[in-house]
Amino acid sequence: MKCSSRHPLVAALLLLASLVAISHGLHAEATASAVSPSSTVSPNEIRIAKFHDDRTSAVSLTFDDGLRNQNDVAVPFLDQYGLRATFFIIPGRTPETDEEAAKKKPGDWGGISWKRLKELAAKGHEIASHTWMHDALISTTPDGRRVDMEPAKLDEAFSRAYQAIKEKIGVAPFTCATPGNASDDTIRAAVHKYHPVFREHLMERFGDWPPSGKNFTTEQANAIVDRHIDGGTQMVWMIHAVTDGYNAQSGPEVLGNHLKYLKSREDVLWVDTYAAVSRYVMERDAAKLIASSSGNGATFSLQCPLDSKLFNDPLTVVIPAPGAVKAEAKRSGSAAPLPVTIRDGKILVEAAPSSDPVVVSWSGGKS
Numbered sequence: 001m002k003c004s005s006r007h008p009l010v011a012a013l014l015l016l017a018s019l020v021a022i023s024h025g026l027h028a029e030a031t032a033s034a035v036s037p038s039s040t041v042s043p044n045e046i047r048i049a050k051f052h053d054d055r056t057s058a059v060s061l062t063f064d065d066g067l068r069n070q071n072d073v074a075v076p077f078l079d080q081y082g083l084r085a086t087f088f089i090i091p092g093r094t095p096e097t098d099e100e101a102a103k104k105k106p107g108d109w110g111g112i113s114w115k116r117l118k119e120l121a122a123k124g125h126e127i128a129s130h131t132w133m134h135d136a137l138i139s140t141t142p143d144g145r146r147v148d149m150e151p152a153k154l155d156e157a158f159s160r161a162y163q164a165i166k167e168k169i170g171v172a173p174f175t176c177a178t179p180g181n182a183s184d185d186t187i188r189a190a191v192h193k194y195h196p197v198f199r200e201h202l203m204e205r206f207g208d209w210p211p212s213g214k215n216f217t218t219e220q221a222n223a224i225v226d227r228h229i230d231g232g233t234q235m236v237w238m239i240h241a242v243t244d245g246y247n248a249q250s251g252p253e254v255l256g257n258h259l260k261y262l263k264s265r266e267d268v269l270w271v272d273t274y275a276a277v278s279r280y281v282m283e284r285d286a287a288k289l290i291a292s293s294s295g296n297g298a299t300f301s302l303q304c305p306l307d308s309k310l311f312n313d314p315l316t317v318v319i320p321a322p323g324a325v326k327a328e329a330k331r332s333g334s335a336a337p338l339p340v341t342i343r344d345g346k347i348l349v350e351a352a353p354s355s356d357p358v359v360v361s362w363s364g365g366k367s
C-alpha cells in the first residue's frame with residue numbers, strides 16, 4: 001500500500017483501516033501494530049504460510065508395523081527421491097540385530113532391527129510408536145460384546161513403547177498410531193500422556209480395501225494427492241506392506257512411481273515426516289503474528305504459547321513485496337541471518353516462534 005501521495009484524510013483512513021484490520025486468514029492471525037505511510041507493504045498482508053515454504057499442501061508417508069519390506073523396498077525409493085517418512089514400529093516385537101530381523105517371515109511385525117531403525121532416524125526419518133506389542137486396545141467377544149483393555153495395561157502399551165524408542169533411538173517419539181486405529185476418549189488421553197500427536201485423522205489408505213486385493217495403482221494414489229493439493233489440505237498416507245504382507249501392492253513400482261510423482265509436485269507439495277508437518281501445523285495454529293512495516297522493511301514477532309523445547313521448528317512468514325530482488329532477515333540482537341527466499345513477488349522468511357522481533361529489509365520493488 002502506497003499512501004504518501006494521497007489526500008491526508010484518505011491516508012489517515014487507510015492508516016486506521018490497517019491498524020484495526022485483523023487478518024482473517026484460515027490459521028494465522030496478523031495484528032497490525034504499526035504502519036508507516038511510506039511503507040510498501042501493509043502489515044495485514046504479512047502472514048504465516050499454511051505449510052512450510054508456502055506450499056499448498058502437505059503429505060506424510062507413514063509406514064505401520066515395522067515390516068521388513070518397508071526397509072528393503074520403500075527406503076531405497078525414499079533415498080532415491082530424497083524424501084523422509086515416518087515408521088510406526090512395535091518396540092516389544094523389534095529385534096536388536098539385522099540377523100534376528102532376517103529370521104522373521106516376510107510381512108511379519110517387527111521385521112526391522114533397532115540397529116537399522118537408528119540408521120533410518122539418522123537419515124531424518126521419524127521412528128514413532130505403534131504401541132508396545134500391537135495388542136488390540138478394543139476387542140469384541142464372539143457374542144459381539146465390546147471389551148476395552150484395562151487401564152493399567154493400556155497405559156503400559158504406550159509408556160513402554162515410548163521409553164524403548166527414547167532409549168534405543170535417542171529421540172522420544174512425537175507421534176503415535178494405535179493398532180487398527182482404535183480411538184476413543186480414554187485411548188486419546190492415554191496417547192497424549194506421552195505423545196503430542198495421535199494419528200487419527202487425515203489418513204488415506206495406500207492400498208486396496210478390503211486389503212486382500214492387489215489392484216491399487218500409482219494413478220489412484222496420485223489422484224488422491226492431487227485432490228489434497230487442489231483442496232490445500234494436509235494428508236497422511238497409511239502404508240502397510242509394500243510387497244509382502246498385509247495390504248501389499250502388486251509390485252514395488254506402485255509405491256516407487258508414486259514417490260517419483262510426489263517429488264515432481266514439490267513446488268506445491270511439502271513431503272515430510274508426520275512429526276515435522278504436525279509440529280508446523282500446531283505452531284502455525286498457536287502462534288500470533290505481530291507485524292509492522294516501514295519503507296522496504298518489515299518487523300514481526302511470532303508469539304507461541306507451546307512448549308519451545310518441543311515446538312521450535314521454523315515457520316514460514318510471507319511478506320508480499322512485488323519486485324523485491326534482494327532481502328535479508330535477522331533476529332533483533334543477532335547478527336546471524338535467517339533463511340530467506342524470494343519467489344513470485346513474495347519474501348519467505350524462516351523463523352522459529354519467539355517474541356524476539358525479526359527485522360526484514362529488501363531492495364527492489366516499489367518504494
Ligand SMILES: [Zn+2]
Binds near residue numbers: 064065178179180
Ligand atoms: Zn498395525
